[in-house]
Amino acid sequence: MKKKVIAGAIAIGLIPFVGVADVSAKPLPNQVKTVKPMSWACDSPYLVCKTFSGNNKEIKFNYNGSNQDQIRVFVANDGNKAFNFSLYYPNGNILLSSTTLEAGKTIVKTFDVDQTGEYKFYYDNGTGDSNIGFFRVVGL
Template sequence: MKKKFIAGALALGLIPFMGVTDVSAKPLKDQSHPMKSSWACEGTYLECGPFSEEKGDITFNYEGSTKNKIRVFVANDGNKPFEFSIYYPNGKVLQSDKELKPGKTFVKEYTVKQKGEYTFNYDSGTGESVEGFFKVVKL
């Protein structure tokens, strides 16, 4: 009778095993956050990747689409704010001087009919290097 009771209690998990821990306070080895799928440089994109200088230009070529739309993703992965702008191929402004604070992201769709080379321009404004991520896809 005693053996059947203990075996049944073990089967139901009523008697824990000695030395077995279910919960641990030990930190995980890799605590970085997984990259959002929208930030991954996978699939179809016009330009995609990180940037890390005090200022710079990233260009992408848009050859049109059925919807005449693009979606822009910008992330500030550093600890300093930066401003960015996006320019049409003819030099006119598509997105003017948007400040992006550390840890923030910017996602916006634009209707664009001009084909050609667009420019994404970023600048820390302080001469210090910034860390960010830029991706543009056509819709």
């Protein structure tokens, strides 16, 4: 009876063969790929959709109106330090005052907008260190 159980276990692979190494942690050559999360893809028509890095920078985008007179803003902090950001109307007034975004966090906000023209997104961490993130705006 014992021989039948062992032979059956070997046949269905429950007992591995000694000395056989069929698993390795070594990476295959040319297998490194960087994939953005799907929510950060820039495949659709956006007002602006880009990654950013550096310090004390701004990103500009044009808004020419939309069906609902709204924009949706996505900001992600892909760095290891918090940064502040603000969003400005074309006339220079503040749409979103200084907001802190912690490392690894994302903010999604929808705004009612009544002005067309060039909007500005300004980001700064206040330390002079580089900011790493993602910014996307869609008209609704």
